[in-house]
Amino acid sequence: MPDMDVALKDAMQIDGAIGVALVDRSSGMALGVAGGDRNFDLTVAAAANTEVIRAKLRTMEMLGLRENIEDVLITLESQYHLIRPLTGRTGQGLFLYLALNKDRANLALARHQLKRIETGLDI
Template identity: 30%
Template sequence: MPGIDECLLEAMALPGARGAALVDWSSGLALGTVGESPVGDHETTAAETAELARAAAEYETFAATSDPAARPAPGAAGGGPGGAAGAAAAGVGGPPVEDLIVTTRTGYHVLRFVATSFDSSVFLHLWLDRAEGNLALARMRLRDLAEGLVLR
């Protein structure tokens, strides 16, 4: 079972990988980084990707349940940001979102949420070169890395 550094190095072995990080989306801090950053600063990249991850993880639109009747009404206990989806992200069934993909003209940003025994508020961020990267392979490999990651 790989730790953070080993996990990130394995992610960088993917074709077209330019940079990788493990980020805590609740604080926006990078827990580990390797390779390049799209903006030249890993901490800025971590904070910016954390905003995107937080939006996806906290809003009901992306909640794990597909049954609208099973969701609490807005404003009710468990509804709205940090509600049902927040509870799922807190370890009840794992993160509500598996991954996010942002496509730019020159690359792909793949954010893979990591289920943890504590609050599941971390994700792997992989930045791939669009011409050299294989998005399908990256998604499958990040899934495997996230499942095997040991946070110490």
């Protein structure tokens, strides 16, 4: 099973990948990042997207939905942002955050590849 660094490098091989982070949902801290640049700070994005996941989980609780979130998609004019909570035993409370260039990415394939990366991730 790949460790975190290998999983992040694998995620950066997804067509259109701008950056990826493994994030602790309770603190908003990025445990690991790959990609990004000075104009795209992945640690800031990780912390902010923690609030997105928390809000969705609160909403699901209020609605009595007892399902797991597969992923959350945010579509911008030029980017896709995928947030994928980890469901494996070792990944509870963590999520993968992947930013993609919309012109270069295949969204369906990116979701499939991120799921594969999550399945193989051992933390």
